[in-house]
Amino acid sequence: MPISMRRPAVLAVAVLSAAALLPSPAVAAPTTTPVTRAGLDPALVAGRGASVNFLEQEAENAKTTGTVIGPSREAYTLPAEASGRSAVRLTPGQYVEFTLPKAANAITVRYSIPDSATGGGLTAPLAVKAGSVSRSMTLTSQYSYLYNQYPFTNDPNADLLHPDWWITECACVPAATTPAPEITKPFRPFHFYDEQRLLLGRTVAAGEKVRLTASSAVPWTVIDLLDSEQVGLPYVNLIAANVLAFGADPTGKRDSAPAIDKAIAFAKKTKLKVYIPPGVYQVNRHIVVDNVTIEGAGNWYTTIKGREVALSTPAPDGSVHTGVGFYGKDAADGGSRNVHLSGFAIQGDVRERIDTDQVNGVGGAMSDSSVKGLYIQHTKVGLWFDGPMTGTRIENNIVVDQIADALNFHTGVTNSVARNNFVRNSGDDGLAMWAEKTTNAGNTFDRNTVQTPVLANGIAIYGGKDITVSNNLVADPIREGSALHAGSRFGAEPFTGTLRFVDNTTVRAGTFELNWKIGLGAIWIYALDKSIDADIQVTGDHYLDSTYNAIMMVSEWSVKDLYSIPNVHFKDLRIDGTGTSVLSARVAGGASFENVDARNVGAVGVNNCGKFGFPATGSEFTVTDRGGNDGGWLAPWLLPNTITCDDRPPVVAPPAPSPW
Incomplete structure (x- = not known):
């Protein structure tokens, strides 16, 4: 949506909502973690979307000692913002383990960890074991977590940004309502996820395991998916204006602008x-x-x-x-x-x-x-x-x-x-x-x-x-x-x-x-x-x-x-x-x-x-x-214009998509 023009809308219609499923215990995953696209069998979306170098594997399809959360489509929840509407929640020491479908030397992890109590985010390590390679990622929630009404805030404890707007939670305009309604805080939390990329330093063969283990620095870590790929050698251009010749610092310590x-x-x-x-x-x-x-x-x-x-x-x-x-x-x-x-x-x-x-x-x-x-x-x-x-x-x-x-x-x-x-x-x-x-x-x-x-x-x-x-x-x-x-x-x-x-x-x-x-x-x-x-x-x-x-x-x-x-x-x-x-x-x-x-x-x-x-x-x-x-x-x-208006049709969750 255009970023300077969001505004509340009013339409005289009634409530529909999709049911959210409760977290379910993890179950044994197949020996090979399925490859998906947008959380689906790739055959169902063949020929559509971007051709990319990485392969997607959903955490809920992998082996884990954690808990599968979702599926759910209820806004303001971790499952709803996960790819495929499900993810895996790990407590300290728990892991999720993927089986690589192809050889890879690089991975991307999409994840969520908690925000700090006052906003601004936390950091936590994530142990990565890829074949015989051991690495660590530093996860952060500093770029996640927005709250409240547009244009949103990083403060989970903030009062309504627009008390003069109509809100669905009370079906009222709080500033014009006596007594003023109590609004649960944090109000409308969203934007939970972030991702990190990691070069493994060597190629890990197809069929090897990638295990992600949560640390004790935060009470929980949610893993949504793993992308894996084989990254080629760096591109080199010897006949060019190389920024190093003009004083650029490739360590990131000094300003290179x-x-x-x-x-x-x-x-x-x-x-x-x-x-x-x-x-x-x-x-x-x-x-x-x-x-x-x-x-x-x-x-x-x-x-x-x-x-x-x-x-x-x-x-x-x-x-x-x-x-x-x-x-x-x-x-x-x-x-x-x-x-x-x-x-x-x-x-x-x-x-x-x-x-x-x-x-x-x-x-x-x-x-x-x-x-x-x-x-x-x-x-x-x-x-x-x-x-x-x-x-x-x-x-x-x-x-x-x-x-x-x-x-x-x-x-x-x-x-x-x-x-x-x-x-x-x-x-x-x-x-x-x-x-x-x-x-x-x-x-x-x-x-x-x-x-x-x-x-x-x-x-x-x-x-x-x-x-x-x-x-x-x-x-x-x-x-x-x-x-x-x-x-x-x-x-x-x-x-x-x-x-x-x-x-x-x-x-x-x-x-x-x-x-x-x-x-x-x-x-x-x-x-x-x-x-x-x-x-x-x-x-x-x-x-x-x-x-x-x-x-x-x-x-x-x-x-x-x-x-x-x-x-x-x-x-x-x-x-x-x-x-x-x-x-x-x-x-x-x-x-x-x-x-x-x-x-x-x-x-x-x-x-x-x-x-x-x-x-x-x-x-x-x-x-x-x-x-x-x-x-x-x-x-x-x-046909052609029979009135069949139902403002409150019940929502019937359909079965998973299948080949036509």
Whole structure:
């Protein structure tokens, strides 16, 4: 969701909630820990999402002396934010043990440990035994744990940040309620997980064990998953402006920003690339880039790491902090062109959400540019582009553990592509396009994986012209969002031309909307600021194990008589499992359906409320049957606009997805 525009919503609807299962004792795991993608058998998501170098193994499928927690989809809980909605809880001395599916020399552990009593986090070691290799990781919760209402706080003991907002917990406005309600603290805890990467120092053979053992430094350690991979040798460029020659410190003890600036200036004069060899380089501000190529030795070897620094006076853009980041020039100053960044990690120090701060991993305006092969962690937004800009490619990056979005094409970004990126644990939308003030046009999000966005949506499109969202895999959105979202919201320019959702797969999506207190859809189309009358084509998508609806089309209650969504077309979809309906329509307009096959549907196939006028002539939302719709969900008696509105359909958890 756009990071400066969150606001409460009001809709006169009733409560639905998914049941949370209690922790269950660990059971014996198979001798080989299964490899999964987004917590599923990879065959179920073949051809969708990013192609990555690592293999994912879920802790709940591994051998353990700990306790499996979940599955649960109840927000503010550890299982809900875990990949696949389950994890393993270890007490001191307990372990979880994975069997490597392939030879590996590097691992990534996704985990959670407790916050400190006053906020700010704790640290604890984690013993790692990989084959004959013994190592230790230092886990931290310093970048986890947010609480309370938007824009959230690190303080678990804080009172309501907005006592004048309506909240679901008391169904009231606390500041206007006598007596004032007691609010349980910590209030709305979330963003529990973080991850650590570790080079093992040698290759551990396939079939060897990786055992993770919890320490006594904290009362519990939760392990969500293990990623393992074989990392190649560092990339070397001998014909480049090497930052070491300009005084950069690869130990991270001294500030390397001036040396990198000098290397960039030299490279531009001599028409060379900039090379940053293996090491950790301290950078505590923006590196401004224009007409330059910067290459690292690979994101496992070259790390640009910085502290967040408070500014003595706010910057003109409202920032009160700065931090590590590579920024194109501001669009008002002409922006940057021909910038190419690749092969390094950016690790920030952002622990709170301040929307005016420019503390993103990559930012500014960059036309005719590329960002490839980066690993970005602990910044506010991984990549936030403020256009106008055009012709930029964002490819093969890993963006994790963000306070807000992983990537946002904001304001006048055109003819640009984000492809084959892997996103996990974003604090807001995973991938977003926000056409604020100036329209976005001709952009594509293709073959990306987005897992466990803890707030808002996996992929969100806010206005724009001729946008394509294709071949993506989106799993486990947690709260107030969907896997796929199109919204006329946040002052975005209208949708025009064609908006295409093509061959995407969603898993365990369709979350509980906190303010409305209803369940959303795996795909959610929302008319808030204006009607959405562009041509929306949804073709070839698979919606698996949707918590509530597979599809939701809705308008805000206060504008339900003003706006509509009349021109949406669904074709060649597979829907396997919904807690409630295939389609929930809460808006005027209509949609057509062709070759939409559905099974394991928890409630009536079409929950048609229209705009809640309930005229004698039928719903204000029209369903058009174009044939080939199997599974009985689109029964003849429902067409074209039969009112079947049920504000409280019971949630029926579907069986696990299976081959079609």
